[in-house]
Amino acid sequence: AGVLAAHKITASSPDTDLPTVSGLRKMGVNFTVSNKDTVKSSDVLFLAVKPPIIPFILEEVGPDIEARHIVVSCAAGVTISSIEKKLSTFCPTPKVIRCMTNTPVIVREGATVYATGTHADVEDGRLLEQLMASVGFCTEVEEDLIDAVTGLSGSGPAYAFTALDALADGGVKMGLPRRLAVRLGAQALLGAAKMLLESEQHPGQLKDNVCSPGGATIHALHFLESGGFRSLLINAVEASCIRTRELQHLADQEKISPAAIKKTLLDKVKLESPSLSVASASKVSLFTNKS
Amino acid sequence: GKVPASSILASAPSDKNLDTWRESGCRTTHCNLEVLQESTLVFLATKPHILPGVLQEIRPAVGPHHIIVSLAAGVTLQTLQRLLPARTKVLRLMPNLPCVVQAGAMVFARGSGAGEGEAALLKSLLSSCGLCEEVPESYINIHTGLSGSGVAYVYLFAEALAEGAVKMGMPGGLASRIAAQTLLGAAKMMLETGEHPAKLRGDVCTPGGTTIHALHQLEKGALRATVMNAVEAATNRACDVAED
Numbered sequence: 001a002g003v004l005a006a007h008k009i010t011a012s013s014p015d016t017d018l019p020t021v022s023g024l025r026k027m028g029v030n031f032t033v034s035n036k037d038t039v040k041s042s043d044v045l046f047l048a049v050k051p052p053i054i055p056f057i058l059e060e061v062g063p064d065i066e067a068r069h070i071v072v073s074c075a076a077g078v079t080i081s082s083i084e085k086k087l088s089t090f091c092p093t094p095k096v097i098r099c100m101t102n103t104p105v106i107v108r109e110g111a112t113v114y115a116t117g118t119h120a121d122v123e124d125g126r127l128l129e130q131l132m133a134s135v136g137f138c139t140e141v142e143e144d145l146i147d148a149v150t151g152l153s154g155s156g157p158a159y160a161f162t163a164l165d166a167l168a169d170g171g172v173k174m175g176l177p178r179r180l181a182v183r184l185g186a187q188a189l190l191g192a193a194k195m196l197l198e199s200e201q202h203p204g205q206l207k208d209n210v211c212s213p214g215g216a217t218i219h220a221l222h223f224l225e226s227g228g229f230r231s232l233l234i235n236a237v238e239a240s241c242i243r244t245r246e247l248q249h250l251a252d253q254e255k256i257s258p259a260a261i262k263k264t265l266l267d268k269v270k271l272e273s274p275s276l277s278v279a280s281a282s283k284v285s286l287f288t289n290k291s
Numbered sequence: 292g293k294v295p296a297s298s299i300l301a302s303a304p305s306d307k308n309l310d311t312w313r314e315s316g317c318r319t320t321h322c323n324l325e326v327l328q329e330s331t332l333v334f335l336a337t338k339p340h341i342l343p344g345v346l347q348e349i350r351p352a353v354g355p356h357h358i359i360v361s362l363a364a365g366v367t368l369q370t371l372q373r374l375l376p377a378r379t380k381v382l383r384l385m386p387n388l389p390c391v392v393q394a395g396a397m398v399f400a401r402g403s404g405a406g407e408g409e410a411a412l413l414k415s416l417l418s419s420c421g422l423c424e425e426v427p428e429s430y431i432n433i434h435t436g437l438s439g440s441g442v443a444y445v446y447l448f449a450e451a452l453a454e455g456a457v458k459m460g461m462p463g464g465l466a467s468r469i470a471a472q473t474l475l476g477a478a479k480m481m482l483e484t485g486e487h488p489a490k491l492r493g494d495v496c497t498p499g500g501t502t503i504h505a506l507h508q509l510e511k512g513a514l515r516a517t518v519m520n521a522v523e524a525a526t527n528r529a530c531d532v533a534e535d
Contacts, residue, residue, distance in 0.1 A: 201487075202487050202489050202490040202493065203489070204487050204488070204489025204490065205487045205489065205490070208487070222516060222519050225513060225515040225516035225519060226513060226516035226520075227513075227516075228510065228511060228513045228516075230510045230515070231507065231510035231511040231513070234507050234510060235511075238507075
């Protein structure tokens with residue numbers, strides 16, 4: 001997103017048939033199938049694999065991790081201490097940052113938080129923040145808040161998509177063509193969110209500002225309240241947060257066996273000469289677990 | 292405290308209701324007409340079905356200098372004006388119970404004969420009993436649903452708060468007093484800071500703390516919608532009753 005030149009980025013994936021791979025190549029990102037090579041030529045490593053794969057990736061690249069590397073994990077539920085523990089067998093003071101982002105980074109309106117590990121410096125955090133701020137909002141948090149963030153803004157887009165689908169249904173029921181209903185619903189939420197972010201006012205006040213006495217909006221809001229709209233949203237955030245903690249707990253106990261991971265993925269590490277990469281590159285590893 | 296007791300004349304058919312007035316030092320009578328003769332500002336505080344009869348009785352004595360304020364629920368300005376001489380200064384007032392402790396919420400509406408001077412006079416007199424605002428007549432029934440009956444909703448809420456505390460082990464009397472003080476304090480903060488209640492609510496909620504857990508319970512119970520339903524029901528009932 002304009003912060004880093006594409007040629008400074010190296011991406012690695014064992015499976016070269018993925019659509020993400022061709023997308024990255026088109027952007028001008030260096031591509032390799034060797035995680036090890038990527039590590040050697042990079043300073044910042046983004047581990048963008050599914051949580052169960054993290055231990056295996058760390059085992060694989062561990063020996064090549066040096067003091068200069070900043071290991072950034074976006075894996076849900078994977079704690080900094082678990083990563084540090086894994087890497088400490090290879091490197092005494094591994095720099096680890098844990099982050100949680102969300103899908104709208106794709107349109108540069110992501111919500112990202114990060115927590116710095118034991119050996120990560122303030123500048124390391126700042127570097128990550130600078131990178132992620134180019135695709136949306138990014139701020140540092142204490143690690144113990146990351147599950148709550150997952151519940152809110154990690155899963156949040158899904159709540160919004162559900163709401164938008166339903167709003168569009170409402171529009172269609174009352175006579176609007178579907179495409180227009182979707183467009184208007186999305187714009188309404190986008191506009192409301194923008195108003196809130198740019199305003200000093202409490203959302204309750206902004207709501208009041210829309211509700212003329214005895215008018216259409218207050219009648220509609222009454223329906224939302226009757227349906228327990230607010231508590232449903234609170235429940236949703238809570239459920240997502242709790243589930244994240246559960247998954248993390250399961251992962252800590254390493255209940256997911258290696259057999260669950262496709263053997264072919266682990267075997268597919270070919271040694272190829274990497275493309276030219278410069279210091280301060282970031283690495284993206286892409287595995288899709290098709291099972 | 293705005294008007295000396297000796298300037299107040301109260302009239303009722305029997306002595307039963309007049310003792311309290313006498314005790315405050317007001318003069319009393321059994322003759323409605325006497326009130327009209329002695330006073331400029333006249334409050335009509337009878338039950339709604341009695342009022343038409345009283346209006347008929349006092350009509351001959353009503354003059355252009357009089358200011359007639361009706362507290363009868365559901366009796367419209369139109370009705371009042373119809374039963375009184377043309378161009379009489381008529382106002383309609385809807386108080387609520389806590390006026391008796393000078394913390395009332397009152398609204399009044401002006402009839403066509405009453406001007407800004409009468410409104411200002413009434414507002415200035417009644418402000419000593421609490422909040423007093425002029426409104427369009429159409430708001431009066433809403434005021435009933437919100438604040439007239441609303442006092443009862445608060446009593447219900449206070450009782451429930453106290454019961455929760457009793458369940459958790461606090462003696463009832465203490466729980467009740469604390470519940471009342473909590474409501475009083477919260478209301479005072481709303482009135483004095485002028486801040487939106489949603490903001491004040493947020494200020495009390497530390498992340499992951501006790502308050503937000505409790506609020507979640509209230510939201511699960513759809514408290515907001517239920518309260519909206521209550522205000523709506525009382526308002527609609529006031530409208531229905533008025534039409535009778």
